[in-house]
Amino acid sequence: MKALDNFYLRQDEPIKSIFFALQEIILSTDKDITHELKYGMPFFCYKGKMFCYLWTHKKHQQPYIGIVEGKYFEQSFLIQEKRSRMKIMLLDPEKDLPVKRIKSIIQQALKLYKTGVVRI
Structure with a gap:
């Protein structure tokens, strides 16, 4: 089993299902998107350049x-916290995924x- 597959399988529900759904949504967006494990988390790259990743917020x-x-x-639903470059979109595991927004x-x-x- 690949380390990337193992990452997803180690997650508890409902986060596991959310991550699998996000993986499908992201990979279906463009044929040039690839998926790999970097820094212990699933990253999605466009033509080799990292553009998004999945993770679980420690505090929330x-x-x-x-x-x-x-x-x-500038979208209000994206949170910067102490990051200079990246912003995150928190997802409520108790609600349906906002697929259109994603x-x-x-x-x-x-x-x-x-x-x-x-x-690139």
């Missing part, structure tokens, strides 16, 4: 999507790479 115990170039986003932010993040705002 909620899963989240981390947007690597979050500094370019797809929108992933597409916006990809656009940064595709338009050259972020160098």
Whole structure:
């Protein structure tokens, strides 16, 4: 079993199911997105450049999507905390995933790479 698969399987429910759903949503966004384990967490890369990742917030115990170039986003649902570059989108495990919002932010993040705002 690959380390990446093992990461997902080690998660407790409902976080495991949320992460699997997010994996599917993100990977279906663009054929050039790859998925790998970096720094012990699942990262999604566009043409080899990291653009988002999945993790669980230690304080809130909620899963989240981390947007690597979050500094370019102004949406109120993205949280910066003490990060200079990244912002996160917390997800409530007790509610349905906001799929439209997730797809929108992933597409916006990809656009940064595709338009050259972020160098590939």
